[in-house]
Amino acid sequence: MINTAEITDWREARRRAARDAIIDAAWSLVVEEGLAGLSLRDLARRAGITVPTVYAYFDSKNAIYDAMFGRAATEFAERMAEPFDSDDPREVLKATARRFSQFCTNSPAHYQLLFQRTIPGFEPSPESYAPAVGSLALARGRLALNGITEARHLDMWTALITGLVDQQVSNDPGGDRWTRLIDEMVDMFLAHCKSTRASRKPASRPTQVKGVHT
Amino acid sequence: MINTAEITDWREARRRAARDAIIDAAWSLVVEEGLAGLSLRDLARRAGITVPTVYAYFDSKNAIYDAMFGRAATEFAERMAEPFDSDDPREVLKATARRFSQFCTNSPAHYQLLFQRTIPGFEPSPESYAPAVGSLALARGRLALNGITEARHLDMWTALITGLVDQQVSNDPGGDRWTRLIDEMVDMFLAHCKSTRASRKPASRPTQVKGVHT
DNA sequence: GTCTATAGCTGGATAGAC
DNA sequence: GTCTATCCAGCTATAGAC
Structure with missing residues (x-):
């Protein structure tokens, strides 16, 4: 029956x-x-x-873009959630940055759809967007393992990584002129966060997440 | 006559x-x-x-884009070449970064045409591109005043600044969530360059400029 | 659900009169 | 040099038969 x-x-x-x-x-x-x-x-x-x-x-072309966004966001989240070889927080952070840049340089189209907002009338729906939020939380956790918890530093982190990727994709596609600077960038960033711990005043006004980040 | x-x-x-x-x-x-x-x-x-x-x-639509590029590149070069209030190299560098970010956030369209390569078939002609080369030389000089001469560090500089601008334009348009981090970023960068002077091995392979930078 | 056929529009680019 | 009028290609989207 x-x-x-x-x-x-x-x-x-x-x-x-x-x-x-x-x-x-x-x-x-x-x-x-x-x-x-x-x-x-x-x-x-x-x-x-x-x-x-x-x-x-x-229903429309934008609905297709939305489904594409959802697919890419899921793949991205899965990729970033895979375990790492090392347990050292610093190495985990470097590996995170390398994974992110690899994902983006492997397919600039993915990078463009997920992280730049270049398609005129399109904004992702909350459902398609959801996996990206999880990835942001993941990144926050990995920074916290390095003693980095201030919102200001999280914003600096996303700017550092996307800056490298952006230059790489725009000005040296297929090469590694900027991505090879990742380790040095992370070291610089960690040294800075360590040295300024409790010496600079934290960001005063509340911030809100509007976009997708590492 | x-x-x-x-x-x-x-x-x-x-x-x-x-x-x-x-x-x-x-x-x-x-x-x-x-x-x-x-x-x-x-x-x-x-x-x-x-x-x-x-x-x-x-002759074509791309010829119009090219003239627009030339106009924007000239305006950008003029803006970046204006004198500064301070003579302190560090302050000059910070002011440079602030000017760059102000130029880009004032008009994301200018930023998009000059620094991202988002229009399908378009590449600027050498004539339209020329002013941008001068600006890059200018930035190199201002970094040199801070004792920064390695090509690797110049690439880090462009990545830092464009990263901030990119995040600002993409995720907080009209705000200052990332641009307000400029001073801290520059301090971090200068501290890093100072601490690593002659301690890291310089980039081995030759690099070539393909895009427009600060 | 899947097709053929086509509507309806907007884009870049041109012919030819003036 | 500037116009009117038009071409032709591409696009998203739909009507209607099967």
Whole structure:
């Protein structure tokens, strides 16, 4: 005997698989052609379907961007959550920075969609955005292991790392002119935080997280 | 008696003025609507002319981007070259960073065109790019006044400053959550360079400038 | 759900009269 | 040099048959 709930589950699984396949095609296309060059025609062709079929699964192009964002954010969170070889807090921090930069330089398109806001009308939905928040908390914890807890220093950390990545992607794509500076940057940062502990006054006004960070 | 050289000069001045007016309109439009939203129709309307007239002065849309780049690079170079109140090298460096960030946060569109490479088929011509090279030399000189001469440290400097600006523009537009960290960042950077002088081995392989930096 | 066919629009760029 | 008028390519999105 078959109940209706089973049928519903089965249908929803099929539907999700189809959606996933479309997002697969979208990412493979965007990695090759760039984020701006994504068109529904090309996407449909790559996915082996037609444009109206795409619309059977996504309401609009922005809905596709949103699903792409969610996929990328999940992959990013998983990558950053993987365990490290070392237990030394400093090494963990360096490895974190290296992972982040590797993720971004491997695919500038991922970096662009997740961390820069370059697509005109698009903002990620809270659901797609959720995994990124977890990653930020993770980074906060790894900084805390190094005795860094001030909000000001967390902002400095994100600026340091994204600055390296940004220069690398913009001015030396495929190279390592900036990424090879990661270890030195982290050492500099840790030395600074240690030396200024309780010597500078902390940031006075409350800050709010608006974007995705390491 | 009128000679032909005078007539030629006069015509060229007129032509240059007309070109300038079009670039004026282009920038005013881009500052309002964003860099990606520039269309020749809107541009012509804003400039009070028609599309074919635009083509009488520019061969293509990319030629317009190039002229916009040249204008922005010149303004940037002039701004960065203005004298400072203090003679203290450290203060000069901080003021340099503040000026840079102010220029970028005042108009993210300028920042995007000059320092990020987000427009698909566009690369600036050497002529438009020239002023930026001068600014880089200027920054190198100001770092040298602080005893910083290694190429590695110059790259760290550009990463630090653009990182702050990037986070500011992306995640707290209109605010100062990151820009207010400039002084602390510069102090951290100077302390690091001082402490590592002749203690770390210098970067081994030669580096080449591909992009515009501070 | 998937297709063919097409609407409806906006983009860059041009022809040709004046 | 400046216009009117137009071309043509690309885009997102939809109507309607199956």
